[in-house]
Amino acid sequence: MQKNTNNNITVMDALKEFESIENIEPSDDWNRSLMEKLASVKPHSASLFPSTKILVVLVFVITINIYFLLNALFIHPGSSIHRNNDLKVISRELLINPLSIKN
Amino acid sequence: MTEEVELLRRLKNGDQAAINELVKQYANKVINICYRFLLNKEDAEDISQEVFIEVFQSIRSFRGEAKLSTWIYRIAVTKSLDEIKKRNRKKRMTTLGKILHIDDVASWISGGTMPDKTIQEKEKMKELNQILNSLPDNQRVAFTLSKLDGHTNSEIATIMNTTTIAVESLVYRAKKKLSSEIEFILKK
Numbered sequence: 001m002q003k004n005t006n007n008n009i010t011v012m013d014a015l016k017e018f019e020s021i022e023n024i025e026p027s028d029d030w031n032r033s034l035m036e037k038l039a040s041v042k043p044h045s046a047s048l049f050p051s052t053k054i055l056v057v058l059v060f061v062i063t064i065n066i067y068f069l070l071n072a073l074f075i076h077p078g079s080s081i082h083r084n085n086d087l088k089v090i091s092r093e094l095l096i097n098p099l100s101i102k103n
Numbered sequence: 104m105t106e107e108v109e110l111l112r113r114l115k116n117g118d119q120a121a122i123n124e125l126v127k128q129y130a131n132k133v134i135n136i137c138y139r140f141l142l143n144k145e146d147a148e149d150i151s152q153e154v155f156i157e158v159f160q161s162i163r164s165f166r167g168e169a170k171l172s173t174w175i176y177r178i179a180v181t182k183s184l185d186e187i188k189k190r191n192r193k194k195r196m197t198t199l200g201k202i203l204h205i206d207d208v209a210s211w212i213s214g215g216t217m218p219d220k221t222i223q224e225k226e227k228m229k230e231l232n233q234i235l236n237s238l239p240d241n242q243r244v245a246f247t248l249s250k251l252d253g254h255t256n257s258e259i260a261t262i263m264n265t266t267t268i269a270v271e272s273l274v275y276r277a278k279k280k281l282s283s284e285i286e287f288i289l290k291k
Binding site for chain 1: 227
């Protein structure tokens with residue numbers, strides 16, 4: 001019980017103390033040790049804005065897609081479909097007169 | 104303002120004299136912000152050094168939308184809160200250590216020996232920390248900064264990226280919460 005009362009007073013005192021905490025001064029070697037630490041670190045380079053990064057990714061994706069598209073269209077064009085011949089074969093197999101299809 | 108712009112330009116160019124000037128100008132303020140949050144001189148000195156390292160490393164990405172001082176104080180507050188969270192994690196580990204009867208490990212983990220303080224003072228600070236830990240981060244920041252000399256509510260609002268009215272409300276709520284916390288302790 002006695003301990004509890006002491007604790008309560010301590011807490012109240014501490015809160016009052018917090019209101020009147022005095023400012024501290026850096027210790028003597030604080031500045032020297034900070035300068036040593038600063039000497040061993042390098043500043044980060046200014047990073048690109050997020051929107052710029054998104055734009056770069058978008059341009060990359062579009063370029064890749066255009067490449068595939070052009071590749072498919074001009075470099076490896078698909079074999080031509082002999083529609084006429086195929087139709088003749090099919091109509092023959094189905095016993096349909098090819099001339100009636102033409103019309 | 105032009106002086107600040109000039110200092111910023113020199114800092115971005117990595118001018119050593121500018122770094123010294125910046126440290127000289129803000130060291131006291133930054134250390135005392137950290138001290139108010141951490142209530143321990145050694146920790147405040149360590150964290151304030153981390154603040155200046157962070158400032159130095161990120162200076163090129165600082166776009167000058169806020170004042171340089173506001174940006175530095177904001178880093179100081181964030182670093183202090185991170186340290187408090189780290190301490191609380193350690194405390195949980197210490198409690199676990201005590202439960203498992205590995206007191207030596209527990210005291211090693213808890214760190215923060217506070218050699219410059221008497222046992223009574225250490226006890227006081229510990230209790231004060233416990234009470235302040237009951238506050239949510241934003242209330243703690245507003246309350247702590249309001250107790251620092253020379254910080255107006257509008258300055259605190261800029262540091263916290265909020266409005267003056269919100270700061271007033273946070274400080275009021277923090278005081279209310281603190282007094283109810285004390286009442287709770289008194290009832291116990």
